Amino acid sequence: MVAILTPLLADASSGISEGLGINTVAFLSQLISFGIVFFLLWRYGFPAIIKILEQRQAVIREGVENAEKAKRDLTEASARAEQLLADARRQAQETIEQAAKNAQQEANRILEDAHARAEQLTQQQVARIQQEANRARNDLSRLVVNLSIDAASKVISRSVDSKDNRRLVEEFVSSSGQAGRQ
Amino acid sequence: MDLTPLAVGLAIGLGAIGPGIGIGVAAGQAFNAIGRNPEAEPLIRTNFFIGLGFTEAIAIYALLIAFLIKFIR
Amino acid sequence: MFWKLPDIKLAPDVIFHIGAFPVTNTLLGTWMVILILAALFFFGTRRRDLIPSGLQNFMEWIVEFLLGLVENVTGKDEQGKRKAKTFFPLVATLFIFILLANLIDVFPGVDTVGAINTAVLAQMHATNPYGPFLFGNISNAIIPWIRPATTDLNLNFAMSLIVVITSQVVGFSTLGPAEHLSKYFNFRSLFKFNFGGFIEFFVGLLDIISEIARVLSLAFRLFGNIFAGSVVLAVFAFLLPFLADVIFIPFEIFVAFVQALIFSLLTLIFLQLATIGHGPEPESEQEARAEFREKHVAAAH
Numbered sequence: 001m002v003a004i005l006t007p008l009l010a011d012a013s014s015g016i017s018e019g020l021g022i023n024t025v026a027f028l029s030q031l032i033s034f035g036i037v038f039f040l041l042w043r044y045g046f047p048a049i050i051k052i053l054e055q056r057q058a059v060i061r062e063g064v065e066n067a068e069k070a071k072r073d074l075t076e077a078s079a080r081a082e083q084l085l086a087d088a089r090r091q092a093q094e095t096i097e098q099a100a101k102n103a104q105q106e107a108n109r110i111l112e113d114a115h116a117r118a119e120q121l122t123q124q125q126v127a128r129i130q131q132e133a134n135r136a137r138n139d140l141s142r143l144v145v146n147l148s149i150d151a152a153s154k155v156i157s158r159s160v161d162s163k164d165n166r167r168l169v170e171e172f173v174s175s176s177g178q179a180g181r182q
Numbered sequence: 183m184d185l186t187p188l189a190v191g192l193a194i195g196l197g198a199i200g201p202g203i204g205i206g207v208a209a210g211q212a213f214n215a216i217g218r219n220p221e222a223e224p225l226i227r228t229n230f231f232i233g234l235g236f237t238e239a240i241a242i243y244a245l246l247i248a249f250l251i252k253f254i255r
Numbered sequence: 256m257f258w259k260l261p262d263i264k265l266a267p268d269v270i271f272h273i274g275a276f277p278v279t280n281t282l283l284g285t286w287m288v289i290l291i292l293a294a295l296f297f298f299g300t301r302r303r304d305l306i307p308s309g310l311q312n313f314m315e316w317i318v319e320f321l322l323g324l325v326e327n328v329t330g331k332d333e334q335g336k337r338k339a340k341t342f343f344p345l346v347a348t349l350f351i352f353i354l355l356a357n358l359i360d361v362f363p364g365v366d367t368v369g370a371i372n373t374a375v376l377a378q379m380h381a382t383n384p385y386g387p388f389l390f391g392n393i394s395n396a397i398i399p400w401i402r403p404a405t406t407d408l409n410l411n412f413a414m415s416l417i418v419v420i421t422s423q424v425v426g427f428s429t430l431g432p433a434e435h436l437s438k439y440f441n442f443r444s445l446f447k448f449n450f451g452g453f454i455e456f457f458v459g460l461l462d463i464i465s466e467i468a469r470v471l472s473l474a475f476r477l478f479g480n481i482f483a484g485s486v487v488l489a490v491f492a493f494l495l496p497f498l499a500d501v502i503f504i505p506f507e508i509f510v511a512f513v514q515a516l517i518f519s520l521l522t523l524i525f526l527q528l529a530t531i532g533h534g535p536e537p538e539s540e541q542e543a544r545a546e547f548r549e550k551h552v553a554a555a556h
Contacts, residue, residue, distance in 0.1 A: 019253055020408050021266025026279055030404075031413035033285045037292060037352050038417075042344040045292070048300040049318045052311070055303070228327065232524065235517035239472050242479030249265055 144173050190248045197244020204237040261366075261489045262375075262395045265482070267407050270370070270400060280369070280399055281407030288355045288404055321347040321519075328523050342526050345421060349414065350519035353477065356404040357511030360485050361504045369399035405514075406482045408474060415473035418522045419466060426529035434532050439463050473521060480514045 148169055212230040216223050267279035299314035307315055325343050329335040359365050371389070375396035389397060404410050426435040437443060441459035444452040484507045491499035 019250065019265055022408050022412070025277060026267070026282070026407070027409040027413060029276070029278075029282055030285060030407060030410035031417075033282065033289065034352065034410065034413055034417070037289055038345065038348045040289075040293070041296070041348045041351070045296040045300075046318065046344055046347060048296065049314055052300065052303050052307075053315060053319065224327070228324075228520065231513070231517055232520055234513075235476060235521060236472075238480075239476045242476050242483075245479050245483055246475055249263075253263070253265060 141170075141173050145170050148173065186251060190252045193248040193251060194244050197247070198241050201237050201241035201244075204240070205234060208233050208237060259395045260493045261397075263486055263489075265408075267402055267409075268398045270398070279407070280402040281404050281410065283401050284356065284359055284365075284404035284407075285410060287359060287401060288352060291355055292351065317351065318347065321350055324520070325523060328520075328527050338527070338530060341425075342523060345418075345526075346519045346523045349418070349522055350515050353405060353414075353518050354511060354515035356410075357481050357484075357514060358508065359401070360403040360406075360481060360488070360511065361507050365401050365403065366399045366485055366489065367397075368401070369397045372396040372398050403481055403485060405477050406485060408478050411474035411478045412470070414477075414518075415470045418473060418525060419470050422522075422525040422529040423466075425526055429530045430532050435529075438532070469525065473518065477514055477518055480510055484510050 145166075149166065152169075208230060212226055215226050219226075267281040269277040269279050270283060271278055295310070295314065299310045302311065322339070322343060325339040325346055326335065329338040329342065373396075379396070389395075423435075426438075437459075439459050439462050441456045444455040444459075446452070488500055488503055488507060491503055
């Protein structure tokens, strides 16, 4: 087409083509210059910029994916933390309940012990008191016998020292003492 | 008497009438279309520029003829 | 008069020769763009920061904008993305290259710094009394060292030829030679032997002409816009010095962007059209509407 058009223009009216400044050498030099521009941009210029754009796209996509992954991880982690916390709370509750139960049992045991000891002590005391009372009563009755014999001997001015009398008085005192106690 | 200046003036003056009307009509219709259908604005704008290029080429031919008459003897 | 209306020359001037090879001022503009592009891409991709800043951010923004543009036309499905990957280098190179080449126009010194055109001085029997600066009657006796590359029709024809030939190659490789050639030589509809078939065959033949017209219109559109832009800047610098260009330089920057966009967008559409055979047309209006809605929804998302 170049070969046809340029001579065609040149032949049809050499004046016109000369006036417009069209000539083969200038045409070819401009064609080659533009070819160089096209080749450079096509091979080096545009790929460089498109590569930058694609790199940025990749980086941004990666960033967005990472952010989403982090978000997902965070959700998971917080769910797990929640779970752990609930577990711990439940365990603590159980432990506390167990401890309370144990303490209750211990308290009951201690109370029972104390009751038993108190009972035992009371019984011991009562027994001792009774023992003491018996001894005191015996002492008292002997004293009363002696006293009544002394008094009777004074009254009757004679010694009531016979064994028979003594036995008599003791029997009397004892029976009166029993009657008094009843 | 040299009538070259007259020829040059008539060539570009008469040659510019048609494209002038054409560009006016095209622009008016384009604005009309954008007013009716604003979402189609990018498409209308692109096609408007293409039409503008074709219309304006006529005026450029007239200009070229004027140059040829003036400078080429 | 401080200065004269600058000379308007369509053809680029030869500045110097390397051996027998003439170097024109537009070719120097092309080389400047190559250097700027090399610097931009070198410094833009040198530090591959994860958080881009400054130049790297800007380059990434442009590349993403162009990728989005290509995918909007080819479609965002699996097949469309594969096509977008194939089309992207050419479309993006055209956009960035044309944008920079156009923007050179508004740099101070472009079109206004150069060698003194001794031939013009000799013709006017004038000498240059002002040293490095030209004033008054001889102010247009200059051969600028650098001109915007896109004000050279050679470059524009080179680019538009590359585009049309690439679209033909893409058509041959994706549709297969038979299907692709049947777009232009539509014997299938000719042998229906009715009026409609004949018309379709004729339209197919006309498409060959329209392919050639594409080369011309792509090249002349870019050339006309940018050349007219630089002429407008020069003329207004003459009519209303210092002030008028405050308005026109931003406008030229806008034009530079729009022309780069149109050139690359048309390239993209030619490539996309080349991959589509003339399949069954939508039967009814409703179907066509549904198809449009589908396409629009796909494009909007």
